[in-house]
Amino acid sequence: xxxxxxxHDYLTDILQKLLETxxxxxxxxxxxRLVSKELINLGLEVELTRRGAIRAIxxxxxxxxxxxxxxxxxxxxxxxxxxxxxGRLSLVPIGTWSAxxxxxxxxxxxxxxxxxxxxxxxxxxxxxxxxxxxxxLPVGWDYVELRVDALARGPEDMEKLGIEIGDxxxxxxxxxxxxxxxxxxxxxxxxxxxxxxxxALKAMQNQKAETPVDIxxxxxxxxxxxxxxxSILKPEVASMIAVDNGTxxxxxxxxxxxxxxxxxxxxxxxxxxxxxxxxxxxxxxxIRYQKDVFRYYRSDSASAIEAGADVRTAxxxxxxxxxxxxxxxxxxxxxxxxxxVTAYVTSNVRIKRDFNETAELKGFTRQDTGSAExxxxxxxxxxxxxxxx
Numbered sequence: 002x003x004x005x006x007x008x009h010d011y012l013t014d015i016l017q018k019l020l021e022t023x024x025x026x027x028x029x030x031x032x033x034r035l036v037s038k039e040l041i042n043l044g045l046e047v048e049l050t051r052r053g054a055i056r057a058i059x060x061x062x063x064x065x066x067x068x069x070x071x072x073x074x075x076x077x078x079x080x081x082x083x084x085x086x087x088g089r090l091s092l093v094p095i096g097t098w099s100a101x102x103x104x105x106x107x108x109x110x111x112x113x114x115x116x117x118x119x120x121x122x123x124x125x126x127x128x129x130x131x132x133x134x135x136x137x138l139p140v141g142w143d144y145v146e147l148r149v150d151a152l153a154r155g156p157e158d159m160e161k162l163g164i165e166i167g168d169x170x171x172x173x174x175x176x177x178x179x180x181x182x183x184x185x186x187x188x189x190x191x192x193x194x195x196x197x198x199x200x201a202l203k204a205m206q207n208q209k210a211e212t213p214v215d216i217x218x219x220x221x222x223x224x225x226x227x228x229x230x231x232s233i234l235k236p237e238v239a240s241m242i243a244v245d246n247g248t249x250x251x252x253x254x255x256x257x258x259x260x261x262x263x264x265x266x267x268x269x270x271x272x273x274x275x276x277x278x279x280x281x282x283x284x285x286x287x288i289r290y291q292k293d294v295f296r297y298y299r300s301d302s303a304s305a306i307e308a309g310a311d312v313r314t315a316x317x318x319x320x321x322x323x324x325x326x327x328x329x330x331x332x333x334x335x336x337x338x339x340x341x342v343t344a345y346v347t348s349n350v351r352i353k354r355d356f357n358e359t360a361e362l363k364g365f366t367r368q369d370t371g372s373a374e375x376x377x378x379x380x381x382x383x384x385x386x387x388x389x390x
Contacts, residue, residue: 004286005204005343007336013178015039016196016335020186023109023171025078025095029053029222032074036220039199043206045218054233055220059205061212066356069217069234069241069312070201070342071301072194073224076187077325079103079121079170081110081147088154090147092121092170096225100142102326106187107173110149114163119149121172182332183257189328193319194244195220197335201342214239216346221301229304239355240275240313242345243300244338246328247293247318255320257331259289260341263316266295268303272313274352274366279315282344288337293318311358317341 024032033053040047045057055074061067077098083091090110094100103121110117123145125131125138138144147170151162159165176186184193198218204210219233219241234241247255247263255261262279263271283290302314319334354360 003344003347004288004340005201005208005210005347007200007204007339007343008207009332009336011203012196012200012335012339013332015199016184016193017176017178019192019195020174020176020188024074024076025169025171026075026223026225027080027095028078028111028169028171029075033220033222036074036195036199040202040218043199043202045202050233053222055218056233056235057218059202059212059216059218061214061216063213063356064215065237066239066350067215067217067235067237068212068346069219069238070198070244070346071219071221071230071233071241072198072244073191073221073229073301074195075222075225076190076192077225078172079108079147081164081166081168081170083166084156084159084164085146086155088149088156088158090119090149090164092142092145092147094142095169096325098325099140100145101140103142103145103172107175108147109171109173110147110164111169111171112163113165113168117149117151117162117164119147121145121147183329184332185327185329187328189321189330190246190324191224191244193330193335194246197244197319197338197342200335201339201346204339204343205346210343210347212346213348213350219301224301224304227299227304229301230310231304231308234305234310234312236358238310238312240272240315241302241305242275242279242342243302243314243316244342245300245316245318246321246324246330248295248298248324249320249322253295254291254293255318256291256334257320257322257329258333258337259291260334260337261318261320262290262292263318264292264294266298266300266303266316268299268306271302271315273368275313275315278348279317279341279345282341282348286340286344288341288344289333290337290341313355
């Protein structure tokens with residue numbers, strides 16, 4: 002359970018490729034092909050669900066009691082709701098995000114006749130035309146419209162262009178990789194998480210890491226609309242760690258540096274033993290970490306649990322400033338996450354009964370319920386045995 006060395010150049014290069022590939026929920030085929038080819042290049046076989054969620058299994062000493070690392074390929078975006086008489090497009094969001102962050106965004110519209118560029122603008126976008134009214138316009142999707150960079154003065158012109166109701170709109174990420182390690186871009190949620198998973202896998206392959214159980218690398222395609230890992234898990238998976246974004250904001254404990262371990266989100270607490278193990282792995286491997294609780298947040302793990310999967314789940318995150326808006330992260334967090342993933346997948350399995358879907362009471366886990374002195378004694382014993390899960 003020693004962390005592996007992470008290739009920083011690979012981590013940033015693959016993140017750049019991911020960001021350059023548009024993938025709003027419902028339009029993910031291209032990025033599925035990109036990630037699948039990358040997994041094959043890294044030596045794994047790939048299998049896809051009907052709609053394109055990816056499963057790639059790296060073999061360990063045994064297949065039952067497998068561990069899963071899950072991230073999502075889909076991002077926020079928009080969809081054409083209505084074609085207006087002025088030749089502009091009314092939009093509805095894909096995923097949950099504010100029109101405040103859509104204003105001024107450069108986009109691509111994918112029509113039946115090709116791809117067009119455009120800009121999302123407020124209904125009153127010119128101070129020369131509307132004076133102070135541009136500052137009093139409400140915020141909301143009913144108050145923005147998409148201007149297509151083509152001859153489009155009305156519905157007839159849109160018909161000629163092949164633009165129709167329901168067409169997908171991808172927001173340009175406009176990424177910047179700064180020399181001080183900060184990365185500024187849209188869609189870091191969750192393309193940075195995908196890059197972390199791939200960088201961890203590359204480290205495992207390069208350093209010929211052995212694992213006690215199979216590791217399932219999972220990439221879902223509809224997390225932003227709440228579907229996530231609902232249908233990608235195999236029965237032999239006993240525990241699953243989601244890698245996604247944390248929220249750095251007043252009242253939150255997430256950070257743009259190190260690993261942020263989520264203790265709970267809006268669906269409730271994460272698995273006690275798995276979360277505790279991740280904390281211990283950070284401590285043993287000198288990985289900077291902090292804990293946080295997310296009140297308005299759910300991830301791939303939530304959809305898996307709601308779908309009936311009996312797996313231990315945890316969420317590890319890279320702190321994002323202005324999540325679902327103009328996002329910013331730091332490379333330090335991505336490297337730390339990748340290191341933690343490698344330490345986890347190579348660690349010993351202590352809860353042996355998790356090899357089976359059901360088992361008798363013998364060997365069932367225990368949670369600390371005694372005095373501080375008893376807890377300290379248990380910590381000493383755990384130090385000898387190693388982390389659980």
